Amino acid sequence: MAVMLGGGCSLFPETRQRDSVHNPFPQLKRIAILPFYNQSNEPTVDTQLVAEKYYASLQAIPGFEVLPIGVTKAQWLQYAMAYGEPTTGADFQRLARMMGVEAIVVGSVTDFDSFYPPRMAMTVHWYAANDGFHTIPAGYGLPWGTEAEKQIPKRITREAEFELARSQLATQTPISNGPSLLPPPNATLSPPMVDQASVEMETQWEDAPHGDVPYDNMPYGDMAYGDASAFDYADMAAPLPPAWPDPTDLIPDPPSPVRPVAIASTEPVLTHTRIYRGDDPYFTNRLSDFVETGDDARSSGWQGYLRRSDDFISFCCHLHIVEMLESRGGAEQSDLILRWPLSRY
Incomplete structure (x- = not known):
């Protein structure tokens, strides 16, 4: 010893x-x-x-x-x-x-x-x-959705998640109406445009007791009450944008019998x-x-x-x-x- x-x-x-x-x-x-x-x-x-x-x-x-x-x-x-x-x-x-x-x-x-x-x-x-x-x-x-996914380094997982979120948010980012967000000097500021349908829905939600509003009209479902587990993209009434980036985009497609259009x-x-x-x-x-x-x-x-x-x-x-x-x-x-x-x- x-x-x-x-x-x-x-x-x-x-x-x-x-x-x-x-x-x-x-x-x-x-x-x-x-x-x-x-x-x-x-x-x-x-x-x-x-x-x-x-x-x-x-x-x-x-x-x-x-x-x-x-x-x-x-x-x-x-x-x-x-x-x-x-x-x-x-x-x-x-x-x-x-x-x-x-x-x-x-x-x-x-x-x-x-x-x-x-x-x-x-x-x-x-x-x-x-x-x-x-x-x-x-x-x-990378081997997403397989047993080997556990072996992907966390720094790579974070980078992939960040880039996916960034590409998704790009479809939801409002487009500026001009080259600058600041008003010109001495400009008269106009009141913001109001979406009357959104106001009526929010008023209906605030005035009604929980459960009396149809789920399709609830803002983000039950998440308004802090229940994140009840949130599901599939339950949202509004469809996703046609070019919505999805995690499956990180998985290569199978071979195609015809060449894709460039x-x-x-x-x-x-x-x-x-x-x-x-x-x-x-x-x-x-x-x-x-x-x-x-x-x-x-x-x-x-x-x-x-x-x-x-x-x-x-x-x-x-x-x-x-x-x-x-x-x-x-x-x-x-x-x-x-x-x-x-x-x-």
Whole structure:
């Protein structure tokens, strides 16, 4: 027993998780990466270096073929000379078709600080050459409604729920009547328009005892009395909008015997925005696993990545891509790595 206790932690191996992702979108295999834009307050950010690190991280993921950065930049300059610098979604789609790729990556560094704790914020948009491809939301392709749903990380579940709620509320958001919600100076404010039918229904509800008003006329059913369990969308009299986003939209449709009719879109098919900090436990934990399972021969360990800007940028690009694919069905079962500490030998 004394010998076992004296051995301490050397009796047990260290456990690490290695990220394992793949390309979940066969239609988006051949990719081009434009030089990143610098939208931060740090003028010395090397956006060419960021694009190269993003290229290296993406090319290392199975299922992607990435056009070399030099070739992409040359064709981007050629396009700019003929049509002007691309700035809109339609421009990037046309540039992708000219390059012969299936998607083009347009990224920006929105915040950067190389001093400890280092910090880097990135916004990346992927534009498909085919304008019939639409935005792929977070949560798409994950095993919803199955036993494996319990294994979906909570951060991905929250992101998917937030995006679903945002798309649903977009169908319920009132449209402004003008460019500004503020009245012009010295303007006479008109009384608001009153919906007489709504007033009569609310008066009927307030004056009648509970249970005397038909359920179809109750505002949100019994929830007016705080009974949330009685609320059911199916009991609402008003039908849902024709384009109402539903959780089932996150589950891919089965194959169709005919091609769908294209509805043109200039929006990016993939979008991911994140900020990474060297003092964030989530970031450092993933960095530690990345370094310890990567056989980096340098003795500084994962802490050295926080002191070397190029390594810090490289891991930020890697994590940015991995997170984007993980939340859209690209994650594989993590490899469990067991390593014995050197003190054991």
